[in-house]
Amino acid sequence: MKAGILMRLRGLIRKESLQILRDPSSIAIAFLLPAMLLLLFGYGVSLDAKHVALGIVVEQPSAAAASFTAQFSNSPYFAPRNFPSAAAAQTALSRETIMGFVWLRSDFARRVAARQDPDIGVYVDGINANNARLIENYVQQSWADWITSQADLAGASNPVPIAVEPRIWFNPAVSSRDYLVPGLIAVIMTLTGALLTALVIAREWERGTMEALMVTRVSMHEILISKIIPYFLLGMGGMAVSVTIAVFLFGVPLLGSLLVLTLAASLFMLASLGMGLLISTVAKNQFVAGQIAIITTFLPAFILSGFIFDVGSMPAPIQVITHIVAARYFVSILQSLFLAGTVWSVILPNLLALLLMAIFFLGAARLAARKRLD
């Protein structure tokens, strides 16, 4: 009996592996797609603002105004353009040729000299919230810096008692690539775990091979295990490729433990496989299986995991929803392991959540899978 189970498992796993090796689409989903997504996000997409087109309106040129606006020309973040009037700058803003403008009124130099607070108008295009916040903060910061330096030059006491000096931890370079790439690994593993698994089982239904399998002595446990093992290995392989690309090609630091990373990835992979198996019990053709897998696993992993959009800044009801997205926990672990090191206070609760999700989805898949067609 025992030998029978082993023989059947061996046969099924060998069959599954041969199919993976011969099917270009599984290789593509497991290895090519990760590499492509990583290159796209690593090189193409950046959430950092650089060379933002910024309009400068100086109504009355003066030494003070020139010294203040020079800060923008010297900054790598801005590409300043001068406009003769606020109206002209506004037109440019509405045409989206500039992202915002800074308006120094004709009384700027006089009020600075008189140590009065000059009104600096800052207008930003709020459509790109990221750039808008950057411009706003930068202008404020520049103003604080400049007024301090002016006061130092004049030898007078500092009119601004507290200088704001931001310090960014855990991603000192503030490079979006360094936090996007680790998060991307979660998205990639969702693809192999849920999408690929749901598709290959749906294909067995479509081609009638599942029907033939079910009438043999194989039990449902054995069918599920034979699907989990090869796709687990494939997913972990995809992860290894992604980590290698992230660390060696993009130079993303990996500060935490590789062992913990493997453990977390394994748990996440099992949860993903569980979702894939669960989907395949409902969807018996490849089109429907693909749609369900993308909507219930891939898109949430992309949007709700904190990979691109910070979970903390989402509306409260959406934040609640993110708790059922397995990728959320994995992204937290990944970002922590890559950028901060093995911080157990972050990693442990997330590992526990992943463990629970893996148990839940695999268990649900087992309960839903029946050795029957109805």
Added chain:
Amino acid sequence: MRRAALPSAVTMPPETDAAPLVLEQLTRRFKIGKRVVVALDAVSATTAPGLVIGLIGPDGAGKTTLMRLVAGLLRADSGTIRVFGTDVAADPLKVQGMIAYMPQRFGLYEDLSVQENLDLYADLQGVAPEARAARYGALLHMTGLTAFTTRLAGKLSGGMKQKLGLACTLIQPPRLLLLDEPTVGVDPVSRRELWAIVDHLVRGQGMSVLLSTAYLDEAERCDEVLLLHEGKLIGAGKPSQFTQAMAGRSFQVRAANMSKRALQGALSRLPGVTDAIIQGEAVRMVLDAGINPGIVRESGLVDAVITQVPPRFEDRFIDLLKAKAAAMAIEPAPSANPPAAARAPAAQPGTEIEVSHLLKRFGDFCAVDDISFTVARGEIFGLLGANGAGKSTTFRMLCGLLPATSGSLQVGSFNLRTAAATARGRLGYMAQKFSLYGDLSVLQNLRFFSAAYGLSGAKRNARIDWALREFELAPMRDATSRDLPLGFKQRMALACALMHEPDVLFLDEPTSGVDPLARREFWQRINALADSGVTVLVTTHFMDEAEYCDRLVIMGQGKVLAEGTSESLKSACRDATHPDPSMEDAFVALIEADTARSAAQVRAA
């Protein structure tokens, strides 16, 4: 014939007294949308061991449902199934250990090789490693696949796939073998080989087999038959019992001065006639019980020549269906109402389709290899051949959907190579699986297809009215077409193909799997169309459908192997072993001669 004794090391499990299969009041319903379909309705039967039991019925009769219930893949709504005494619902795994099941598409992994498929099923069925070599050898020899072990299953021909599927199923000899429509879509030669294997298994090893099929002519090869129709068991017993009930009721009728279609029409309207169908140049007639064939002459057909012929299984099926329909007081087939001609029935004779030296290459593969034939106006012309013989490629070129590599194609006065779009406007096409929009109602489908063919305004409305009336679709005009019975769908598909009054109608396996009454009704319409001057081209691998054609060509490996009427093709292969050859005999003889010829050429080269 390839035959080999299976190794004696593999012994059959000890026999018990229990019957292989006992069905008691088996009922199974399916919910499709809002509709509840009764797939099996209180079916009871008991089978004896060591026999081939044929589960026979048209598509939708409940054959696959019954197979799946026996295999433990579905649960019955009520009733029980016992396999060698074990209740399937109570212990499906035990039953699955005693049976082997080949589903309709053979259950093969197309991206695995022949050997890998065998290995997988050997692992799944727990065949001991030391017993495998002998078992593989015997199965490969029996199925003729020894030379193809490294080939991917997806690259095998239909017949070879079917045999590989069977080999995988038999890797551990079961006590009960379930084969779900194993002969569907394979050529007659492969079909015969499969039957030879099944016969061998049963006679040589005492295996019990349950085999489902929609081909009524296969009933006579079974030891016992369960005849299903619309979920009900309408007959059970030895095939000879079915035909005996019809003894003395089947005749062949010829009339010298009457066309076969006119004769068939006249006979089918005659009271006391159960069935009248065209068979080659004659009409095959079945009379109601106790009716004297003299009624034919009494009805005015004085010069009819009537010969008694042996009854067929199908005769009994028709008889049972008509009796059932009469009991339910439903007009069985609208035979009293032959459809009016699509146009004035003044068909001038002449050539409608001319194909000469037609060639189609895909890379270095020649799908259609220098074929020529002509079809007269108003003729029903058949293209008969196995899958892969080049029928569909020829068809697509004739429809102007695929450009020919060389040769000429003329439909009416149009050259299809230069004026495909114009010629296509004169063609109607009915695809094999009735390519209708399942989500649309009958009326919406008719509207769509008439618009697609460029009809508008009053003309369009007139054609829609015509279709609803002639094809008796009016009562179902608002029904969703997907939910219609198969016969209705087929009628609707034909109506859609005729919306623009085409001169040439293409039919791609139009009646495969359709129940025999619906098939008769369909061909009656086609006959009427042909009489009105519409030229009809049929591709099929069904021998029955070939009999309805005026003339046909038999294709093999892209070539025309023979051309003529079904009678001339049949008589060409008459010899001592086949004194009264069937269409299938003729077909198999031609294919085998062709295979032998190409083998000889290979040897010579």
